[in-house]
Amino acid sequence: MKKFILATLLMLASTTASASIILSEVDDNAYITVGGYDIAWASPVNFWDVNLSHQAQYGWQAMTLAVYNEIGGLDAVDFAGDGYNAIWNPNLNYYVDPVTGATAFTGGYVGFDSIAVASPWFSNNYEHIDYGQAVGGNAWAGADFDGPSCPNSCNESLVFRVSSVSVPEPSSLAILGLGLVGLVARRKKQS
Incomplete structure (x- = not known):
């Protein structure tokens, strides 16, 4: 009886975990x-x-046609390469993230070791x-467009x-500039 109760609790826990959004910032290797x-x-x-209820605080928003066109469009292969979260699993015949369970159904090996899959951070219903x-x-x-291959039902979202790019603060640049001026002045004074 104890084994049955334990098995039932484990099954419920795993079912619940697979249906809920990950409430942390998207891993760097998932995008x-x-x-x-x-x-x-x-x-x-x-x-x-x-x-987007949780991820909006990290700046994530719905893709727009303007941004999509600005970057020149995308292909599935843009999400494949080395170092991404879902890695090839030949036993399953698809890519899977061993930490989150995110999967990329590919129909087989697509020539890359890994694929970036972020669905567990954004979907209540899917991890693939x-x-x-x-x-x-x-x-x-x-948000404002649908691809022509499968409109209104099964397109990939x-x-x-905006990527975070470290830009030096103006005060840091001013301090650097003053330091350089001081070095030049000292050098002139010594000669």
């Missing part, structure tokens, strides 16, 4: 950076599924993306935020 924007593959369906559907770049969805 890509293109043209000054961080871009996350948020859901395997249209934008109705994307939940459909890589094959986004090959060719015409299956993306955002994107989110973005």
